[in-house]
Amino acid sequence: MPTTTADLVDVSDAQVFSNNTVTGVTLATGSDADGNGSISTQELRNAVVAAGGWRKDLQITTNRPSERSTNRLSLFGGILFGSLFTLSTDLCGADGNSRLPGLDFTTGAAALLGAFPCSTCSDTVPFPESVSLGGGYASSASIHLGEQTIEGRVTVVTQDSRGELEANKLNTGSGDPASEISWREYRRW
Numbered sequence: 469m470p471t472t473t474a475d476l477v478d479v480s481d482a483q484v485f486s487n488n489t490v491t492g493v494t495l496a497t498g499s500d501a502d503g504n505g506s507i508s509t510q511e512l513r514n515a516v517v518a519a520g521g522w523r524k525d526l527q528i529t530t531n532r533p534s535e536r537s538t539n540r541l542s543l544f545g546g547i548l549f550g551s552l553f554t555l556s557t558d559l560c561g562a563d564g565n566s567r568l569p570g571l572d573f574t575t576g577a578a579a580l581l582g583a584f585p586c587s588t589c590s591d592t593v594p595f596p597e598s599v600s601l602g603g604g605y606a607s608s609a610s611i612h613l614g615e616q617t618i619e620g621r622v623t624v625v626t627q628d629s630r631g632e633l634e635a636n637k638l639n640t641g642s643g644d645p646a647s648e649i650s651w652r653e654y655r656r657w
């Protein structure tokens with residue numbers, strides 16, 4: 469159990485690549501279990517468990533108001549979804565911008581399988597950890613299973629402050645959520 473937030477693994481600058489390497493994270497000495505000089509997602513996961521958790525700073529810029537999370541987060545298939553909002557610098561416009569992160573719940577970094585579609589991701593181009601939802605204050609993420617033509621595919625729906633719906637088809641890697649995992653009904657007479 470961490471005693472302060474400083475004890476948590478800081479994944480604010482983490483980037484995950486298709487070759488299972490993670491950059492932008494500093495781990496404790498000895499965390500490189502295989503001794504190859506790079507961090508894998510499993511080594512990051514182990515370090516997060518040992519530290520008691522992870523932390524991620526929201527975006528802070530000098531010329532814009534800071535990003536904030538004011539909605540509930542959703543966890544599905546090991547991916548943490550939410551909506552983040554940055555106010556506009558134009559006091560008369562007041563729309564601001566929102567984005568939808570999809571983070572591996574166990575590491576706080578982008579999911580190794582890539583929650584968001586990415587045709588250019590590779591050993592040198594990292595998986596995106598979020599997608600832009602455009603202008604306006606976005607609602608909490610609602611997860612819709614719908615027709616499961618691709619295993620682990622869900623649609624995450626948000627609504628902005630202007631009433632427009634945004635639907636993103638994402639991957640959770642959780643297998644077929646429509647199938648029975650384990651269920652038994654017990655009756656007491």
